[in-house]
Amino acid sequence: MPGEDAETHTVTLPADADALAATFPALQPSAEWWAARPADSRLVGLVVVRDDMPSVAAQREALAQFGVPIDGFRHPAPETGEGWIERLTRLFGRLGSGDVVVVADKHALGRGVDEEIRTVAELRRRGVIVKVLGHDRA
Numbered sequence: 001m002p003g004e005d006a007e008t009h010t011v012t013l014p015a016d017a018d019a020l021a022a023t024f025p026a027l028q029p030s031a032e033w034w035a036a037r038p039a040d041s042r043l044v045g046l047v048v049v050r051d052d053m054p055s056v057a058a059q060r061e062a063l064a065q066f067g068v069p070i071d072g073f074r075h076p077a078p079e080t081g082e083g084w085i086e087r088l089t090r091l092f093g094r095l096g097s098g099d100v101v102v103v104a105d106k107h108a109l110g111r112g113v114d115e116e117i118r119t120v121a122e123l124r125r126r127g128v129i130v131k132v133l134g135h136d137r138a
Contacts, residue, residue, distance in 0.1 A: 097127025
């Protein structure tokens with residue numbers, strides 16, 4: 001029977017989570033994983049102008065710090081009366097599988113939690129990676 005000769009040993013683990021993480025180099029904090037993206041992918045920044053969003057300048061600064069190229073930046077269009085599907089098609093219609101959409105705030109992805117969830121789900125369906133830089137707002 002496979003594994004009959006396998007030995008088992010008890011491994012004592014520290015009770016403190018920080019001490020446990022220190023024993024595994026892969027668990028050490030590193031910003032490199034966050035910046036990871038597929039080879040040849042495009043970084044595409046999305047800036048949204050709305051009262052519930054950080055300023056355009058603050059969003060651009062966060063995107064630039066992450067590494068999104070700002071050279072071709074165009075000031076975002078104001079909110080219109082179009083629905084979620086029209087906005088998704090207009091904003092993300094040119095994205096391809098493996099592209100990385102970067103937003104400074106999760107609320108850039110929708111006008112409410114339902115739209116945000118649907119937007120991320122649709123982008124994932126298309127093979128687009130989403131990076132949200134700010135998670136501290138409700």
